Amino acid sequence: MGKIIAVHSYKGGTGKTLLSINLSAALAKHGKNVCLFDLDFRAPSLATLLRIEKAEHYLNDYLNNASDINNVLIDLSDRVGKKGKLFVGLANSGTEAIRDMSAKDRKWEMRALGRLLALRTSLLNDKNFDYLIFDTSPGLQYSSINAVVSADLVLVATTFDRSDVDGTRRMLRELYDLFEKKTEIVLNKVLDVSSKSSKDDIQAKLKDVYQVPLLGIVPCFCDILKAEGGTIFVEEKPDHPFTRIVNDMAENIDRLP
């Protein structure tokens, strides 16, 4: 049985989408069948980053009960070699669609949760996907909490920014703990991880602050900033240190029970 992974954060700009895309590509390169979904309905970005011009159906349509999930999926497997499969489900970036998703009521959100949970049967069981990866919006948005509740594992992308650390700590205690979610931290944009001692210090500090396992530490790479979101490192720069870190994370995730 496959797993649903939600990639979430307290603040925006922590690298959720970068992590989601590269982790999905890394898992697919390792032979896994992966489906990546854009659940950031207020600021969709996967279509742009993955250079997909247009989709016939969006995840919005599936959640609105207006489309089957199979019509939403776009096959990008040719980008990740022959081992695994990579599909993507996009969020509609049209202004009208964003406004529509922002105005949903509680009953709609409840049904949306049901439809996200149903993906476990339709994609993990019936279509044999190994991983569904939900790239969420930051903070306590309805769609993000729905994604967290549906997930088997939550990856929290965080930085050393003080307000992010405070917010993430609160979110872990007041959201994930209540839902008894298995959580792993990915610390992004770290300035000094050059030596083993600095890495150990960071690990000890994180363990103390968050009290959840650390999946990986990502240094602040200028190449990532220079790429302006236009490069999928796992796909285009297989020897880049960032790719190696993401590959390690993918292997660690695959080893989790």
Next chain:
Amino acid sequence: MIVATPEAFGKKPLQVLEKIKENLERLNDKMEVMIELQKPGKKDALHPISDRPLDVMTLLSMPDHLRKTAMSLCRIGRATAEEVSQQTKRARAVESAYLNQLVLMGYLKKERTGRKAYFYVDRENQGGP
């Protein structure tokens, strides 16, 4: 009330025992609801509230013991107290009480199929489009 009907006496002992067990289970369900209603502040629940959305914000505001049950049912979809108890690792009777409480609160629906009582979240029929 447990009633062994005259027809039941004419059947084989195993079938009679099954009938008694079925009646006991129904009685047990009713007792659990009655016990729940006896708790302080639960008199209002005599008339179950209908169609309250079981969304994530509601789940967050629930007491821990009910959230665990509700989360488990959300995941399974439609389940008996026994099936929920296998997920939560709590006793069947405990889950049965919590599930019945969630029904009274209007978050879940309950349906009997033969001897078994199934609980589910009625997502599609709640509210408008």
